[in-house]
Amino acid sequence: MVKSKSSRKGKKAWRSNISTEDIEEFYEKSSKDALSGGSLTDVPSDSLFFVDKSRDLSVKRKIDKSREKILRVDSILQKNSFVQPIPSSNTKKCRKKQKELQKAAASQKDGSTDKGMTDIWNDEDDHVVKKRKVSNKAIVIPAVEVEPPGCSYNPTAESHQDSLAHAVADEMQKVYTKELRPAPVPLTVDGEVVDEEDMYFLDADNVSDDDAEEKDADESNAADLEKRPFKKERVTRVQLNKRVRNKERMKMEAEAKKKKEFSKDIDSLPDIIDEIAREDEEKKNRHLRCVTAKQERLKSCPPRLGRRKFEPAPVQVLLSEEITGSLRKLKACCTLARDRYKSLEKRGIIVPTVKSGRK
Numbered sequence: 001m002v003k004s005k006s007s008r009k010g011k012k013a014w015r016s017n018i019s020t021e022d023i024e025e026f027y028e029k030s031s032k033d034a035l036s037g038g039s040l041t042d043v044p045s046d047s048l049f050f051v052d053k054s055r056d057l058s059v060k061r062k063i064d065k066s067r068e069k070i071l072r073v074d075s076i077l078q079k080n081s082f083v084q085p086i087p088s089s090n091t092k093k094c095r096k097k098q099k100e101l102q103k104a105a106a107s108q109k110d111g112s113t114d115k116g117m118t119d120i121w122n123d124e125d126d127h128v129v130k131k132r133k134v135s136n137k138a139i140v141i142p143a144v145e146v147e148p149p150g151c152s153y154n155p156t157a158e159s160h161q162d163s164l165a166h167a168v169a170d171e172m173q174k175v176y177t178k179e180l181r182p183a184p185v186p187l188t189v190d191g192e193v194v195d196e197e198d199m200y201f202l203d204a205d206n207v208s209d210d211d212a213e214e215k216d217a218d219e220s221n222a223a224d225l226e227k228r229p230f231k232k233e234r235v236t237r238v239q240l241n242k243r244v245r246n247k248e249r250m251k252m253e254a255e256a257k258k259k260k261e262f263s264k265d266i267d268s269l270p271d272i273i274d275e276i277a278r279e280d281e282e283k284k285n286r287h288l289r290c291v292t293a294k295q296e297r298l299k300s301c302p303p304r305l306g307r308r309k310f311e312p313a314p315v316q317v318l319l320s321e322e323i324t325g326s327l328r329k330l331k332a333c334c335t336l337a338r339d340r341y342k343s344l345e346k347r348g349i350i351v352p353t354v355k356s357g358r359k
Helices: 011-017 021-036 057-068 072-077 091-110 157-180 196-206 209-227 237-267 269-300 336-346
Strands: none
Touching: 237 269
């Protein structure tokens, strides 16, 4: 129920309805503070608080011991003195690493061990994954190649015929290689489908009567041989002595032959030395030829980058009826972009691709 409001007419009514709870609380609090020794608000902070300078050694030891513990993840990443690092392929970096390893080994012998954590993301650490270096061979091919004089818009007769013959030879070589290439294996073979019933008749016809008779004769002979008793011949003492003498004689002959060949090799020692020197010279010449051929090949063909080989563009030579002798009457052709693309492929800057027509 809601409490009804009291009347406030006159001073007596006002005094009787005024709340005195806060005054009573203040007096109660002051009496409690007086009994307990006084109010804390009046006491200075120096007497209430103090700095504890005493050390609890047991707690400190526990904290230090927990900090010294190394997790298994961190222990795996630590350096192991028994595991030797793999030497790098780069000689300069390998020498630097060897010097650093020697310094680390010397410091470990002195007693200073590295117990700290290793930073696997540090650029100067050995854990950094090295990028694979692409072998950039010295390319002798120039960026802009000058075509022979026969490919000019107004060539001389001899140079034009030479360039034309070169272009014809390249085209004929392509034709000959295509013609002389072995025929591909056919995927399907022409023939008639044979039913299963006809297959049985074909198998029966292939076996002739003569073959059947020969087979029966072989089987009967094999059965007769199996039925015959096997008799073991007795070896006499004379035969045994003869075998021993033959064995000793063959052994002596082999030793004599070996000594003879050894003495023969000693006598032919100068010839063997000359043959070895000749073989070394041939090997050296073969290596020189290989190096020269490789250099010549680099001048004309780029290094192999992808699965497809570089195919040079055909020689851009004009036909005899297309030669006008004037740049104004020259037939326009859009081969500049293709020529630059082939130049990039030839120098090994981009991977050769197959020419695809428009769809």
